[in-house]
Amino acid sequence: MKIYRSIFFLLLFLMLHKNGFSQETGKPFLDFTAVTTAGQQMKLTDLTGKVIFLDFWASWCKPCKEEFPYLIKLYSDYKDSGFVVVAVNVDTDRDKLDKFINNLGTDVPFTVVIDKEGKIPDLYKLDAMPTSFVIDKKGIIRYRHTGFELSDKETYSKEIPELLNQN
């Protein structure tokens, strides 16, 4: 009887919880190595000591189209203060990525990483696209944003300087 009950709850737990937990704030970031659009290897730990904006996006994601130009502005505003943007692209087709960037009408000044297989978003257990993580100088995930709305611009412009001012 007890065994049946235990197995019952175990199965129930496994069925309901197969997707795992999403990456939480207050914890260190999960390191990864990836290839950039320029063909160079990058490792996230190499950026420790800077405020990192880790963004997950795709060319087919509608809110990403609104978010991306804003990320360029955000990076331009704070790059001299130790702010970096790492944009992880999950498109399976490189041409779509290139088309997206060409349509922006401007160069992308920050690092864009290619992850066709979706290993990095799987590592971070994303709930939606786009999702972004704001990581402080010590490598702790301080903020997590799911989706992108115009009101997020104000939030980002408060969070980034706040973290840049911390040691």
Add this chain to the structure above:
Amino acid sequence: MKIIKYIFILLALFSIVFSGCTTVQPWERERLSDPNMIFDENPIQKGIYEHYINIREGSEGGDGSQSGGCGCG
């Protein structure tokens, strides 16, 4: 006791059968987010209409259409 046995067997069967169903992760929705995945003559207009309904009704889903994955597209 018998009922528990039946429930256990049923649940075991469910866990075997439905383990074949996987969740399409947000970063895997490239094809699903295509307007062609909407069952309508004019998928783009339908998408706009559904977005409008979602805002008005505060409801979402159940109609087969997809978006970027965040629910705000």
